[in-house]
Amino acid sequence: MHRTDVCSVPAQGPTLSELGTVQTCAEHCPECFRSGLFFDPENAFGRCKQWPAPQGRACRRFIAEEAAASGAKCVLTHNPTWIIDPIDGTCNFVHRFPTVAVSIGFAVRQELEFGVIYHCTEERLYTGRRGRGAFCNGQRLRVSGETDLSKALVLTEIGPKRDPATLKLFLSNMERLLHAKAHGVRVIGSSTLALCHLASGAADAYYQFGLHCWDLAAATVIIREAGGIVIDTSGGPLDLMACRVVAASTREMAMLIAQALQTINYGRDDEK
């Protein structure tokens, strides 16, 4: 992915460079940034002095859905890492259901620094940078702040497994939330965009088993910067590689949902 591909996205909001991405890169690794290596995956291997990689391996790394599908390992090291889902909502895309996004997150020292999610059909660019806020086409994002489940719109996604035991757990989790009187439960077919709806206040909570780090990385920064909470389904801190999440507009709401859920085991991204 070249910088110009992202920066030419037709949106009224901040471009990636306006967002501070370029500065982030420059701060983290001035030498690579000056030499232009930062955005060039072809040249990104073993040439960064700021983060010398053992045995000449890449100092800037990429974790991406299609790379993982071709057998690449998902390992989040301390090196600067792009975490990419080139098309989220693939099933929607195939059916021309217009809920499809591109998601790009960036982590340094295992800390999520910024995220960009582009809702292609709506031309909405969601951005978030740690400590600098979250925006959609230039408008500041704020979560709803809802704490009452009976007033909450809760989003989830089905996940890829369709065996009877998994489906039973999935449906039973939804049933538990409906029994707990959630105002509504929705499945829209794109975890990244569902998480953006939470960040914008259009939904109040999200949970899922079976999503991946590339579905979560960018959205996590955007939600946190919009004032929301992103945690593990156990109620503990988020584990980006654990293929599960609860996100909500408040900690209270996140804990209510975490406590209602039965675990569906999808393994870990970094053990596949």
Ligand SMILES: O=P([O-])([O-])O[C@@H]1[C@H](O)[C@H](O)[C@@H](O)[C@H](O)[C@H]1O
């Ligand atoms: O395969 P993909 O369309 O990029 O991403 C998937 C979608 O967001 C889907 O709704 C969700 O259930 C999966 O967990 C995601 O991995």
Ligand SMILES: [Mg+2]
């Ligand atoms: Mg995806």
